[in-house]
Amino acid sequence: MKLNLKTKDILFILLGAAIYAFGLINFNLKNQLAEGGVTGLALIFYNLFSIDPAWSNIVLNIPLFFAGWKFFRRNEFIYTLIGTFSLSFFLFIFQHVITFNFLLNRDLLLAALFAGVFIGGGLGIIFRYGGTTGGSDIVARITHKKFGWAMSKTMLVTDASVIVLSIVYLDYRQMMYTLVGVFVGSRMIDVIQKGAYAGKAVMIFSKKSDEIARSIIASLDRSVTLIDGKGGYTRREMNVLYCVVSMNEVFRLKNLIQEIDPDAFVTVNDVHEVFGEGFTYDKAKTE
Template sequence: MNQLFEGIRLKPILIIIIGTLIFGFGIIHFNLQNGLAHGGFTGITLLLYYLFTIEPSLSNLLLNIPLFLIGYKLFGRLMLMYSLIGTICLSASLRIFELYPVTELPLQDDMILVSIFAGVFVGTGLGMIFRAGGTTGGADILARLANKYFGMSIGRFMFSFDAVVITISLIHLSMTNAMYTLVTVFVAGRVIDFIIEGASAAKSTMIISSKTDELSKAIIEKMSRGSTVLTGKGSFTADERSVLYCVVNRNELIQLKKVIEEVDPYAFFSVNDVKEVSGEGFTFDNQKRPLKPTT
């Protein structure tokens, strides 16, 4: 028994619980109250409610238990435990909001607002669950089974499964509400990516200049930032050139541009988003001590 729970931490469990509460709030107060469907197993639970008045909290649990029995070998022990916790907590959260709704949100006259907020709540909840290392079961398990036994990519399966569920939901939904549901699924997907990857943590720049050394020194002196000199080759001239690679915080980008303009106004440079960055200058100082996260 001790081996079963070895390595499980309280913090991920708390994040999963909070994530399922946010997810459950969105499903009950936006999707269910306003007649929207959803993709995945959540969409199936909503359809079962619309057609047979089976509570989503119950159908979510009944649908997922067989899948965990079939697909448990696909998960590592920790992910399996966190996923079981996520699935059980999601059913509990749905039940709580079914019995004790926080508020009635009669927004049928503004379905764009409904679909956007539904996507935000569902995406935020799922993003927190995924980031904590768990899942809510359902289509995640089916996608892994399809990938293992049929070679189908997980992303392609998830998209296809969502499309099938939403299409079947037309049994109950109007075409208009189905289209609003697609908006919800799209927004939820973007929010999930945002939660998992984070906002653009930094900016990376590639600088091609005849004054690489001067630029590197100026960046160190004026910004206390390091850089890396790479070797490149011009496609037109075939001349070898030095390329300066530098990563800075978002709020330092303007200052970096000024430094480049002062040293070499003819330099060619490009800027890209960096989703995550760690190491000296970002998560550690030059004595390898952890830094507080910057916003």
């Protein structure tokens, strides 16, 4: 099977692994906060037996690689190897070579928040560019293929089990702050996965759809799609307008619609990622 590896993807996976490792070492390990998955097990081994997490992360993932390689596409498997080994490399770098002193024992809330931001941010970048860091992701793929279990639920159970197991070296206070960090991390992953260019999708049902469409194009410089529609009650044919606008244009669009047709029915929905003309590149550059 032909590989289609991209330099950009690899570089961003390396960047994500560096950010992840920085957060894990400086905010989790140094402030005795736990983590889920294989990296969480690595922290347990470090606190109980002083085993370097850079090495335990690799050792724990190797059997998972052998068990799960056939469940990955070849590109995904290579990216997973890159993500896992680069994570261990940066764990070693930030623990032994480039060290920082972020001891926040007296403010564990701050430590948990920064842990979530860095770990979630790093993982979000890795996932966005097709990589993983091994661990619970491999377990989730195996159980999904073998037993049909939902991957998200398997990952949740696996990570939660590791966090609960971390009670062997944590007290209840540290455990509670760990959960705060995990929650923040999950939100960070969502933000990065959904993309930087968010917007609002608007559907407009109006008798004056043509006039509204012309006004949107002229006033907001946004394209509008006309969709053939039919009223379920009136059985009257009409054009439904669909357009996507940036967050700061929603108020202007509402006012525009109200001026033309106060009786228009409008729905506004979140759009988590937008790319294309008018959002991620300029129209003038394509002409």
